Amino acid sequence: MxxxxxxxxxxxxxxxxxxxxxxxxxxxxxxxxxxxxxxxxxxxxxxxxxxxxxxxxxxxxxxxxxxxxxxxxxxxxxxxxxxxxxxxxxxxxxxxxxxxxxxxxxxxxxxxxxxxxxxYPRPERLAFLGWLAVAGEGMKATGLQPGGTAAIIGATGQLGSAATLIALASGAGRVVAAGRDAEVLKRLGEWDSRVIPVAMTGSRSGDAAAIAEAAAGGVDVVLDALGAVPDAAPTMAGYDSLRSGGTMVLIGGVRQDLAVPYGDLMRRRRTLRGSWMSSPATALAMWRMVQSGVIDLAVxxxxxxxxxxxxxxxxxxxxxxxxxxxxxxx
Known part of the structure; x- marks a missing residue:
């Protein structure tokens, strides 16, 4: 109890x-x-x-x-x-x-x-740990390395904002925050100079090109944190922005099937995987980041x-x- x-x-x-x-x-x-x-x-x-x-x-x-x-x-x-x-x-x-x-x-x-x-002085803030844990489990599955480039699809949602924080705390050299809410994108961009906001339009090819350009080339890892969107175009734009050998992890609530190009996935040695919820070990790692100040929940x-x-x-x-x-x- x-x-x-x-x-x-x-x-x-x-x-x-x-x-x-x-x-x-x-x-x-x-x-x-x-x-x-x-x-x-x-x-x-x-x-x-x-x-x-x-x-x-x-x-x-x-x-x-x-x-x-x-x-x-x-x-x-x-x-x-x-x-x-x-x-x-x-x-x-x-x-x-x-x-x-x-x-x-x-x-x-x-x-x-x-x-x-x-x-901890503000225990109500710790309720966000559950969201951080879900995003952290997905980020761990991407294999993001310090200095690498991460793109967060759906960064303007609550889960996407958590993922953006974790990418920064994990040492990403550049974090492409892709979403539709211009006001939230502006705020995310103010967190850190490494955050590059990208406003998504719903055009798969256009959004993929914008994400890749913001990444100064191909993206190392993509974390899809979208919710119940009407179609899969934003998710597939994230996939298209991946460099050869890159990894995309799905953690959101998209309810459409993905038409993944078999030959592209194979020949470019890309990885596509899912991540659901969180292990206690990942949740504890998120708490350690908060406790040490690596992640500041005041934002x-x-x-x-x-x-x-x-x-x-x-x-x-x-x-x-x-x-x-x-x-x-x-």
Whole structure:
């Protein structure tokens, strides 16, 4: 059992509540993870103890060695092929409720200790760690090397802003921040001289050329952090901007199939892979970056809400974009 200190409220939470992002078991308490303080533990729990400040990642794994079933507690997502199975339905029946509450009962597998977080001055900012962890897992999969060039597709979203921060913290020599919101692009460009904003137009060829030009040549790695966009052209523009031997990793919510050119992928030795959610090890690495000051969460605007006005909280969350989010502080 944990006391919820701050829970991230994604911008699309209202769509989840209305059933537009996939089925959820009902009734339930929504909430895909949080930062909390452990109140009590079962006798077989040894990774955390009462008093610990923890990050709840919400990702529960069945433990199978091959193709384990995965669910996001309190949310819509399931891992594997993305389809509900008898196993995931059973997992969600037992672990149904999320973290938009004063207290939450969590399986030990979703919790990781944040050493030293009890002294962090703004605990509500730490709710962003879950988003950083997802982006960090994807960035790790790209194999970005210090001095390399990274392009973030969908950089003006919340996940894309997190990815931009991580690319900078990982030592990228240049970060091409590609997105549609001109105001957010301007703000990202002010973070660091290494950030090169690119306004995307929806033209695959035009956007690919603009990204490559901003990269001063081909892009080493591309991280696609787009949400539910109407078509796959922006994602494929990112793919087209890759240099030979480059890597593209998908971490977003695009719901279209990609027509990947077989010969191009093969002959140019490109890599295309997916990354979903985060391991505890990556989440801990993100916390270490924040704790040491390598990532400064002060550049992310946080707006706090309570439990007294759910509709208002969802409306405020829906208005957030880029480096800004809503944290539920019960």
């Amino acid at each position: 944990i006391d919820v200190l701050a829970a991230y409220v994604p911008a699309y939470t209202d769509a989840v509540a209305r059933g537009e992002r996939g089925p959820v078991p009902t009734p339930l308490v929504l909430g895909p993870g949080c930062v909390g303080r452990v109140v009590s533990v079962a006798d077989d729990v040894f990774n955390v103890e009462p008093g610990d400040v923890v990050l709840d990642l919400a990702l529960l794994n069945s433990g199978a060695e091959t193709d384990p079933a995965e669910i996001l507690i309190g949310w819509t997502g399931v891992g594997g092929r993305g389809a509900t199975t008898g196993e995931t339905a059973a997992m969600r029946k037992i672990w149904r409720d999320g973290t938009f509450a004063e207290r939450a009962l969590c399986p030990k597998e979703t919790l990781m200790k944040l050493p030293g977080a009890e002294s 992310i605007d946080v707006h706090t809400v309570g439990l007294d006005d759910p509709d208002g909280a969802l409306e405020l969350a829906a208005a957030m974009n880029g480096p800004a989010f809503v944290a539920l502080v019960p």
